[in-house]
Amino acid sequence: MSVTAAKGFRAAGIAAGIKENGNPDLALVVNDGPRRAAAGVFTSNRVKAAPVLWSEQVLRSGQVSAVVLNSGGANACTGPKGFQDTHATAEKAAEVLGRGAIEVAVCSTGLIGVLLPMDKLLPGVETAAAQLSEHGGEKAAIAIKTTDTVHKTSVVTKDGWTVGGMAKGAGMLAPGLATMLVVLTTDAGLDSEALDRALRAATKVTFDRVDSDGCMSTNDTVLLLASGAAGVTPEYEEFAEAVRQVCADLGQQLIRDAEGASKDIKVEVINAATEDDAVEVGRSIARNNLLKCAIHGEDPNWGRVLSAIGTTRAVFEPDRLGVAINGVWVCKNGGVGEDREKVDMRYREVHIVADLAAGSETATIWTNDLTADYVHENSAYSS
Amino acid sequence: MSVTAAKGFRAAGIAAGIKENGNPDLALVVNDGPRRAAAGVFTSNRVKAAPVLWSEQVLRSGQVSAVVLNSGGANACTGPKGFQDTHATAEKAAEVLGRGAIEVAVCSTGLIGVLLPMDKLLPGVETAAAQLSEHGGEKAAIAIKTTDTVHKTSVVTKDGWTVGGMAKGAGMLAPGLATMLVVLTTDAGLDSEALDRALRAATKVTFDRVDSDGCMSTNDTVLLLASGAAGVTPEYEEFAEAVRQVCADLGQQLIRDAEGASKDIKVEVINAATEDDAVEVGRSIARNNLLKCAIHGEDPNWGRVLSAIGTTRAVFEPDRLGVAINGVWVCKNGGVGEDREKVDMRYREVHIVADLAAGSETATIWTNDLTADYVHENSAYSS
Numbered sequence: 001m002s003v004t005a006a007k008g009f010r011a012a013g014i015a016a017g018i019k020e021n022g023n024p025d026l027a028l029v030v031n032d033g034p035r036r037a038a039a040g041v042f043t044s045n046r047v048k049a050a051p052v053l054w055s056e057q058v059l060r061s062g063q064v065s066a067v068v069l070n071s072g073g074a075n076a077c078t079g080p081k082g083f084q085d086t087h088a089t090a091e092k093a094a095e096v097l098g099r100g101a102i103e104v105a106v107c108s109t110g111l112i113g114v115l116l117p118m119d120k121l122l123p124g125v126e127t128a129a130a131q132l133s134e135h136g137g138e139k140a141a142i143a144i145k146t147t148d149t150v151h152k153t154s155v156v157t158k159d160g161w162t163v164g165g166m167a168k169g170a171g172m173l174a175p176g177l178a179t180m181l182v183v184l185t186t187d188a189g190l191d192s193e194a195l196d197r198a199l200r201a202a203t204k205v206t207f208d209r210v211d212s213d214g215c216m217s218t219n220d221t222v223l224l225l226a227s228g229a230a231g232v233t234p235e236y237e238e239f240a241e242a243v244r245q246v247c248a249d250l251g252q253q254l255i256r257d258a259e260g261a262s263k264d265i266k267v268e269v270i271n272a273a274t275e276d277d278a279v280e281v282g283r284s285i286a287r288n289n290l291l292k293c294a295i296h297g298e299d300p301n302w303g304r305v306l307s308a309i310g311t312t313r314a315v316f317e318p319d320r321l322g323v324a325i326n327g328v329w330v331c332k333n334g335g336v337g338e339d340r341e342k343v344d345m346r347y348r349e350v351h352i353v354a355d356l357a358a359g360s361e362t363a364t365i366w367t368n369d370l371t372a373d374y375v376h377e378n379s380a381y382s383s
Numbered sequence: 384m385s386v387t388a389a390k391g392f393r394a395a396g397i398a399a400g401i402k403e404n405g406n407p408d409l410a411l412v413v414n415d416g417p418r419r420a421a422a423g424v425f426t427s428n429r430v431k432a433a434p435v436l437w438s439e440q441v442l443r444s445g446q447v448s449a450v451v452l453n454s455g456g457a458n459a460c461t462g463p464k465g466f467q468d469t470h471a472t473a474e475k476a477a478e479v480l481g482r483g484a485i486e487v488a489v490c491s492t493g494l495i496g497v498l499l500p501m502d503k504l505l506p507g508v509e510t511a512a513a514q515l516s517e518h519g520g521e522k523a524a525i526a527i528k529t530t531d532t533v534h535k536t537s538v539v540t541k542d543g544w545t546v547g548g549m550a551k552g553a554g555m556l557a558p559g560l561a562t563m564l565v566v567l568t569t570d571a572g573l574d575s576e577a578l579d580r581a582l583r584a585a586t587k588v589t590f591d592r593v594d595s596d597g598c599m600s601t602n603d604t605v606l607l608l609a610s611g612a613a614g615v616t617p618e619y620e621e622f623a624e625a626v627r628q629v630c631a632d633l634g635q636q637l638i639r640d641a642e643g644a645s646k647d648i649k650v651e652v653i654n655a656a657t658e659d660d661a662v663e664v665g666r667s668i669a670r671n672n673l674l675k676c677a678i679h680g681e682d683p684n685w686g687r688v689l690s691a692i693g694t695t696r697a698v699f700e701p702d703r704l705g706v707a708i709n710g711v712w713v714c715k716n717g718g719v720g721e722d723r724e725k726v727d728m729r730y731r732e733v734h735i736v737a738d739l740a741a742g743s744e745t746a747t748i749w750t751n752d753l754t755a756d757y758v759h760e761n762s763a764y765s766s
Contacts, residue, residue: 047693047701047717077689079702079718112686113719215673216694218686289672289753290598290761297762303495303601306460310430311599318430319462334430335462336496370672372755378673379680 002137002153003029005164006187008227011136013143016124018072018110018117024143026121027069028128029183030097035228038064039196040105041203043220049076050086051106052219058090058105062192064225065103067183068093068125069144071168073110073117074179076218085116092122096129107221109146109168109179141166144181147377149257154249156242161188161230163242167250169217179219180207180254184246187230188239198240199224206247209279209365212258213374214287222247255366260374263295265350267365272356277314278363281354284308285365292370298345300325305354306334315358322355385520385536386412388547389570391610394519396526399507401455401493401500407526408455409504411511412566413480414448418611421447422579423488424586426603432459433469434489435602441473441488445575447608448486450566451476451508452527454551456493456500457562459601468499475505479512490604492529492551492562524549527564530760532640537632539625544571544613546625550633552600562602563590563637567629570613571622581623582607589630592662592748595641596757597670605630638749643757646678648733650748655739660697661746664737667691668748675753681728683708688737689717698741705738 004011009031016026031038040059042052058064068089075082086106094101108116141151148168155164165184184199203222224243234242255264267285272278285291288308294301302323309321323331328343330336350369387394392414399409414421423442425435441447451472458465469489477484491499524534531551538547548567567582586605607626617625638647650668655661668674671691677684685706692704706714711726713719733752751757 045690045693046695046699047689047704074686077686077701077714077718079716082718112684112690113714115719213672215671215687216690218690218693288598289596289757293758293761296758299762301495303457303460304598306430307428307495307599307601310428310601312429316429318460321430331460331496333462335460335465336498370758372758374672375676375679375753375755375758378676379682 001155001164002141002166003164003183003185004134004137005155006162006185006227008032008187008229009185010132010134011140012128012131012133013136013139014124014128014131017120018070025070025072026124026128027140027143028132029067029140030132031065031225031227033227035189035226036063036065036103037190037192037195037226038062038223039192039199040221040223041199043217045216045218047218049074049108049219050078050082051075051108052221053083054086054090055105055221058102061102063103064105064223065099066093066097067105067107067223069107069181070121071109071144071146073108073114074112074219075108075116076112078115081115085118088118089121089125092125096126105223107181109181109219112218137166144168147259152250152253154246156245158234158238158242160232161234162186163246165246165250167254169254179217182222182250184224184243186226187228188226189228189233190226190239194236195224195226198243201240202244202247206244206251210251210255211283211286211365211367212255255368258368259377260371261368262371263350263369264348265295265352265367265369267367268353270353270355270362271359272361273315273359275361275363278361280312281309281314281356282363282365284312285352285354286367289370295350296369296371300330300340300343300345302331305352306331309354314356316356320357324353326351384538384547385524385549386547386566386568387517387520388538389545389568389610391415391570391612392568393515393517394523395511395514395516396519396522397507397511397514400503401453408453409507409511410452410523410526411515412450412523413515414608414610416610418572418609419446419448419486420573420575420578420609421445421606422575422582423604423606424582426600428599428601430601432457432491432602433461433465434458434491435604436466437469437473438488438604441485444485446486447488447606448482449476449480450488450490450606452490452564453504454492454527454529456491456497457495457602458491458499459495461498464498468501471501472504472508475508479509488606490564492527492564492602495601520549527551530642535633535636537629539628541617541625543615544617545569546629548629548633550637552637562600565605565633567607567626569609570611571609572611572616573609573622577619578607578609581626584623585627585630589627589634593634593638594666594669594748594750595638638751641751642760643754644751645754646733646752647731648678648735648750648752650750651736653736653738653745654742655744656698656742658744658746661744663695664692664697664739665746665748667695668735668737669750672753678733679752679754683713683723683726683728685714688735689714692737697739699739703740707736709734
């Protein structure tokens with residue numbers, strides 16, 4: 001169902017020939033209204049792809065009629081010609097759909113530093129427009145895959161209204177691995193300010209806390225489009241919670257499909273003095289290559305957790321730190337705790353709890369292990 | 384020659400039984416004077432091993448008579464008992480050597496969170512003391528190895544005086560991979576203030592810019608001991624340059640022996656607005672796992688360089704950035720430059736130049752590629 005679960009949306013996914021292997025590579029999502037309110041969050045990387053620079057401009061009006069997404073090329077670091085290509089893509093979609101180009105967002109993903117084959121992309125937009133359907137959400141989700149092994153969709157339906165979405169990649173907004181593209185749709189009737197507030201609140205605790213490999217993409221984009229077609233305006237809090245749920249679900253799907261991963265690691269930081277401290281510590285643990293290798297080897301190497309905590313500016317006393325791995329407190333008071341032989345690490349899910357003993361705030365970061373498959377995939381695939 | 388190249392020093396390296404495999408694991412370095420001036424720099428990790436906490440106290444007096452170093456156990460995250468063990472080690476060396484314990488520095492490296500076998504270590508100190516020799520530098524360098532495949536020593540001899548040293552590990556001070564331990568000795572007659580100044584200046588541009596995998600150790604220590612036995616007091620600048628040369632040489636040896644690496648990568652940032660900017664950008668590039676995988680695959684993937692630059696706070700304009708890989712400017716003005724097919728990446732040495740076009744400052748960071756061997760070594764070896 002994906003982006004077409006909510007009323008007022010049509011979508012399509014086709015093979016335009018951008019990818020040399022002939023796989024689907026172009027998606028189109030259209031908001032038929034009556035409302036066209038939208039919000040977006042983008043990569044915080046200062047080297048931004050042309051489609052990000054364009055879509056940031058589009059979102060300034062708070063109105064989005066359509067989104068064109070392509071895989072097979074990131075259109076990043078492509079100079080003025082790259083920006084012209086993004087603009088031409090929006091113009092083509094606007095022309096075919098009878099909308100204004102400034103209401104057409106564009107997202108791209110793939111190799112950096114290569115111009116898109118516009119002779120294939122522009123006809124592809126026409127083809128996709130001709131195939132737009134209220135049942136096209138699944139095909140759209142498939143067309144934006146790159147190294148994804150599965151397509152990712154999620155839907156939450158409430159009392160008369162729906163939030164649905166699709167995602168590709170395995171990463172986060174700030175920073176992100178490969179490119180993460182997400183389009184969320186709703187038929188609830190909210191204005192762009194409420195959408196923006198709900199989207200930022202949701203991404204802050206979901207996609208922003210997915211940190212597969214600490215690398216930040218030039219193309220990360222999350223869009224939320226509202227058609228108002230349900231004729232219902234929910235309470236803000238209820239709506240924001242539905243958006244958070246869809247984002248959390250898609251974020252988990254990204255982690256589960258991260259390149260080369262064999263373990264999904266939940267890093268939970270507890271008893272922090274501030275939420276920022278908890279996030280900083282969680283991120284430091286999640287990015288520690290030595291720890292990520294140890295988890296891959298099913299070795300509950302808590303010393304690497306402590307050395308990662310020690311690199312942060314968070315409030316803590318070294319001799320009060322605690323670490324639990326899969327429920328066993330292998331480190332207590334900064335030293336040896338329960339027998340590490342008790343830790344069962346056979347399963348894909350690994351849960352690390354870091355107790356800072358410095359307050360009552362908490363945060364959770366999701367990451368993966370570091371594997372030889374990750375190395376193989378990223379040394380062989382130019383992305 | 385190592386730490387015994389300079390006059391006034393004796394050293395020993397023995398197998399005390401700390402390592403279960405029977406390899407050498409205990410080194411002793413003694414300064415016979417007439418001077419015993421010393422300086423030290425330590426890990427900036429806030430979770431510090433017991434020997435670091437102890438040696439920081441020792442260095443406060445600016446006097447070091449002896450250094451005990453063990454491999455086979457880091458004595459980190461070992462609580463009050465771990466600190467007592469370090470203290471007992473210093474006391475034992477002081478007793479055997481007839482010095483004060485507060486003049487005995489201690490360094491440890493190995494697995495975090497395990498107490499040292501003091502029943503083997505303390506007798507080992509006695510054995511090592513009995514074997515002290517003016518030719519013991521090589522054996523000492525061998526005894527501090529952990530995952531090192533070779534031992535590392537370096538000597539610079541000037542007009543009547545010498546700076547020599549030994550190192551283990553592959554990493555840096557802030558941060559560091561595995562544990563880096565370095566002991567430098569000189570027979571030049573300098574006071575502890577001059578030693579401290581020269582050592583900090585040297586480590587800042589050498590070990591601090593070696594970043595194999597971005598992980599910071601709890602045990603990193605670099606010590607510089609001066610005996611004054613040469614009876615010569617060189618000009619400070621000449622001395623500082625000799626210290627820098629030895630540190631630079633040892634730093635290169637660490638990188639060349641980094642765990643699992645198949646490429647040594649020199650990341651040179653040029654035309655930065657400030658040196659801090661250059662270091663921040665260099666470090667960001669050096670830590671980018673996706674780029675490190677690409678280099679492993681001999682793929683001149685400059686897009687990953689740009690995405691790493693984009694995560695920093697350095698002064699730059701995205702459309703003025705340039706990247707050269709092994710002499711080919713594959714990225715110019717933030718976009719496609721020369722043909723990437725021209726880049727020859729067959730050799731172990733890889734040279735990446737990032738041109739920020741924002742000033743005239745420069746910095747170089749040395750790192751390695753990310754390989755399946757790194758993953759295997761660090762998922763199998765509890766360190």
